[in-house]
Amino acid sequence: MRRTSFAHWPCSVARTMDLLGDWWTPLVLREAFYGIRQFDAFQASLGIARNTLADRLRRLVDEGLLEKEPYQTEPVRYHYTLTEKGRDFFSVLLAMSRWGDRWLADEAGPPVAHYHDVCGQESHAEVVCAACGEPMTAENTHPRMGPGYPPHLAERPEVRERFSS
Amino acid sequence: MRRTSFAHWPCSVARTMDLLGDWWTPLVLREAFYGIRQFDAFQASLGIARNTLADRLRRLVDEGLLEKEPYQTEPVRYHYTLTEKGRDFFSVLLAMSRWGDRWLADEAGPPVAHYHDVCGQESHAEVVCAACGEPMTAENTHPRMGPGYPPHLAERPEVRERFSS
Numbered sequence: 061m062r063r064t065s066f067a068h069w070p071c072s073v074a075r076t077m078d079l080l081g082d083w084w085t086p087l088v089l090r091e092a093f094y095g096i097r098q099f100d101a102f103q104a105s106l107g108i109a110r111n112t113l114a115d116r117l118r119r120l121v122d123e124g125l126l127e128k129e130p131y132q133t134e135p136v137r138y139h140y141t142l143t144e145k146g147r148d149f150f151s152v153l154l155a156m157s158r159w160g161d162r163w164l165a166d167e168a169g170p171p172v173a174h175y176h177d178v179c180g181q182e183s184h185a186e187v188v189c190a191a192c193g194e195p196m197t198a199e200n201t202h203p204r205m206g207p208g209y210p211p212h213l214a215e216r217p218e219v220r221e222r223f224s225s
Numbered sequence: 226m227r228r229t230s231f232a233h234w235p236c237s238v239a240r241t242m243d244l245l246g247d248w249w250t251p252l253v254l255r256e257a258f259y260g261i262r263q264f265d266a267f268q269a270s271l272g273i274a275r276n277t278l279a280d281r282l283r284r285l286v287d288e289g290l291l292e293k294e295p296y297q298t299e300p301v302r303y304h305y306t307l308t309e310k311g312r313d314f315f316s317v318l319l320a321m322s323r324w325g326d327r328w329l330a331d332e333a334g335p336p337v338a339h340y341h342d343v344c345g346q347e348s349h350a351e352v353v354c355a356a357c358g359e360p361m362t363a364e365n366t367h368p369r370m371g372p373g374y375p376p377h378l379a380e381r382p383e384v385r386e387r388f389s390s
Contacts, residue, residue: 072325160237179357192344207334
């Protein structure tokens with residue numbers, strides 16, 4: 061059964077999740093960031109069923125996160141490489157990784173560290189305000205109706221309530 | 226059929242995704258950040274099946290992201306409120322939201338803006354290095370084996386290759 065579609069909700073979290081489809085997709089992207097480019101390499105690394113992998117790769121190509129390019133003929137074989145849209149998803153994986161490192165790691169510590177070329181340190185991600193650089197937290201950040209909020213929903217009482225803080 | 230479990234992979238992205246279980250879970254959390262606390266309010270807002278919602282809330286309570294507290298007796302009714310672990314997940318939703326705003330919004334613009342109390346601006350999230358404050362991107366960040374990487378996997382050639390950059 062096709063699950064509920066979130067693609068048209070006025071929420072970028074819901075739209076992002078709709079595009080991803082399921083949890084394999086971020087892991088396929090993670091592998092692409094690790095430098096994996098070939099179907100068989102994704103398959104070996106993730107232990108994912110071939111038909112599931114084919115479906116997730118097709119989706120990522122259709123949605124413009126990956127590009128599929130032939131690198132060999134007879135037989136034709138393809139590389140999957142990240143587009144700019146795909147590469148930008150790194151920030152979401154970093155934020156997930158930080159949360160998991162903080163809350164799900166065992167006593168030994170995080171399984172993977174992130175070396176930042178800019179400062180030469182093993183570090184982790186922090187989610188800050190693009191305007192002032194200070195952390196954005198649930199306590200200091202409030203949702204406002206954005207320019208793309210659907211006008212026909214904007215006057216509903218429950219929607220007004222939602223954005224009243 | 227139970228899907229593949231990612232919980233024990235040496236990867237905080239995989240562990241986070243395993244905990245969430247499916248895409249409803251971040252949306253349930255999103256609603257909690259909007260101030261929703263009661264079962265019926267989650268249900269009305271998300272249009273989610275009651276048994277699915279009950280399952281996701283139970284999981285979030287079991288995993289320590291939500292607390293379930295009685296607020297009424299006869300009949301007993303409960304509030305679901307975010308714990309510190311749950312509140313910290315806001316950063317992941319902000320990163321997703323930013324990516325979706327950038328890549329999935331239509332011409333009208335992002336559906337929701339984020340007002341940052343600290344600077345008094347409608348802004349968006351940026352993912353930066355906790356050590357130096359500069360953006361962490363796929364281009365300037367490289368994975369290293371962390372302290373919690375399983376020793377029995379660390380010597381495998383494909384693992385060494387993965388962390389060789």
